[in-house]
Amino acid sequence: MLRAGVSPDYLTYPFLVKASSRLLKWELGVAVHAHVMKTEFESDKFILNSLIHMYASCGDIVYARKVFDGMLIRNLVSWNAMLDGHAKCGDVISARGVFELMPEWDVVSWSSLIDGYVKNGEYREAISVFEKMCGSGPKANEVTMVSVLCACAHLGAPEQGRMMHQYIIDNGLRLPLVLQTSLVDMYAKCGAIAEALNVFRGV
Numbered sequence: 001m002l003r004a005g006v007s008p009d010y011l012t013y014p015f016l017v018k019a020s021s022r023l024l025k026w027e028l029g030v031a032v033h034a035h036v037m038k039t040e041f042e043s044d045k046f047i048l049n050s051l052i053h054m055y056a057s058c059g060d061i062v063y064a065r066k067v068f069d070g071m072l073i074r075n076l077v078s079w080n081a082m083l084d085g086h087a088k089c090g091d092v093i094s095a096r097g098v099f100e101l102m103p104e105w106d107v108v109s110w111s112s113l114i115d116g117y118v119k120n121g122e123y124r125e126a127i128s129v130f131e132k133m134c135g136s137g138p139k140a141n142e143v144t145m146v147s148v149l150c151a152c153a154h155l156g157a158p159e160q161g162r163m164m165h166q167y168i169i170d171n172g173l174r175l176p177l178v179l180q181t182s183l184v185d186m187y188a189k190c191g192a193i194a195e196a197l198n199v200f201r202g203v
Contacts, residue, residue: 014046014047017053021054024057026058029055029058033051036051043072049075049077056081061094064082068081076104076106083095087115088119090116107141107144110129114148123155127155134167141173145168149161149186154189158190183196184196
């Protein structure tokens with residue numbers, strides 16, 4: 001594209017950054033970032049949001065935070081990218097700090113924080129955050145429930161697991177294979193084999 005004399009625009013860069021993120025190619029992402037800084041799009045929030053996600057996915061949370069802190073205008077996607085970045089890097093304290101500073105929360109915000117606690121082995125805190133979400137936040141989605149069921153499985157808490165299953169039914173959530181598998185795993189690890197088999201037969 002560059003050799004043909006065609007200049008990238010604000011739509012091109014996010015795709016390049018996303019490709020770098022999926023490939024976990026930090027060097028490629030840095031090169032794209034350097035190119036962006038030479039253009040009129042250096043303050044474009046969509047490009048900067050994708051850069052935050054890329055750096056965090058590649059484990060460079062320091063530079064992800066540098067991009068975030070340098071943004072003149074942030075939107076919910078910016079905050080969620082930073083929150084999720086800290087959570088995926090195992091720093092739930094910083095993730096919670098970002099969460100508390102956010103001007104608003106959506107299901108992605110809550111789910112990222114819950115997943116961060118689960119991945120960090122803080123299963124009771126994950127359940128606690130979910131309960132707060134139910135009280136004042138948006139309705140959970142399938143991604144949220146996979147994380148919460150994982151917490152119940154590790155805690156060996158069948159009653160809580162059953163409550164989560166009922167929440168899925170009451171709220172009419174879809175049951176994709178990953179969520180059905182999480183239900184089977186939760187019941188099995190909690191010793192509720194009959195219920196695990198019932199869910200399995202419905203897969």
